[in-house]
Amino acid sequence: MLRLVVDHADLLHTRFGVSPLAELGALLRKLAGLAPLGRFERLRPAFERLRATTDLDAVLALQSARHGADFVAPPPAGMQQTWADDIATVRATPLDVARAELPHRASPAVLRVFESPDVVARIADALEAAWETLLAADWPQLRAICESDVVHRAGRLGHGGWAAAFDGLHSSVRWHAGAIEVSGGPGVRTVASDGTGLLLVPSALVWPGIATYVDPPWRRAIVYPARGVGSAFVSSPSALADLIGKSRARLLVALETPASTTQLALGLGLATGAVGDHLAVLRRAGLVRAVRSGRSVLYRRTPLGDALVVVPVRDGPPH
The missing domain is CATH 1.10.10.10 (Winged helix-like DNA-binding domain superfamily/Winged helix DNA-binding domain)
Structure with a gap:
């Protein structure tokens, strides 16, 4: 279990954000078989074409079912985050920072990408191709669903405070004894308050799971399934x-x-x-x-x- 200790200063600085690049990462994990695919089966042919024609396999090698390289998932600044903001941040990653997160075991083709001097640009290009092919057309709809979730939680916040706003965030999340508790995982890890608040990120694609961030460059964050996401696809x-x-x-x-x-x-x-x-x-x-x-x-x-x-x-x- 993860315990995120929250004090008064944290509540004052807690805010919502959206992350187009994190959404793309969640979609790629689904298509790669690391998470339930469900309604996104229709994207598999395009996904396989991208794997054959771009360096997408190098991007996939940076992902696991529970973790991913930080430089391909920069934290959002807020609700106005755009794809252009995200990919510009990826392209600005210093080579030594990127290399520190590259796995040492991969296929020969992927290792050639990782060893190239333009590895950051190649990974960014593959991400751009995946965004344009797999997610860009649906993003306005998905973003609207995320924004609707924020409006809903803001209303709950106004009527019942943060405990009400957190209620229903996810079945594994609860407010208890001055902390946000996220069940799952061995043992108990407690992350102390740093006074900067939490970042709450509604997601259209993380379902049925949830993601948490507690290490730099992200501030402490919870990425949770937005309410009503099924309406865009069903x-x-x-x-x-x-x-x-x-x-x-x-x-x-x-x-x-x-x-x-x-x-x-x-x-x-x-x-x-x-x-x-x-x-x-x-x-x-x-x-x-x-x-x-x-x-x-x-x-x-x-x-x-x-x-x-x-x-x-x-x-x-x-x-």
């Missing part, structure tokens, strides 16, 4: 779509987590105006309601909306 129930229409069904399914019109449009790949129109219909039908959160208006399902999503719609009248 089709709406066919009977529900027959009843209220495919787009409205997708919106109702996606509102497992409260979200704004813009977040829903990005997350589902729909026009903002169309989302607004559909939400108005769902609201008049009593299936969703609008709640103001700061400057945003968030939509959430009503109990009736929950019942329609959870309970299968019958093909005929009940007996």
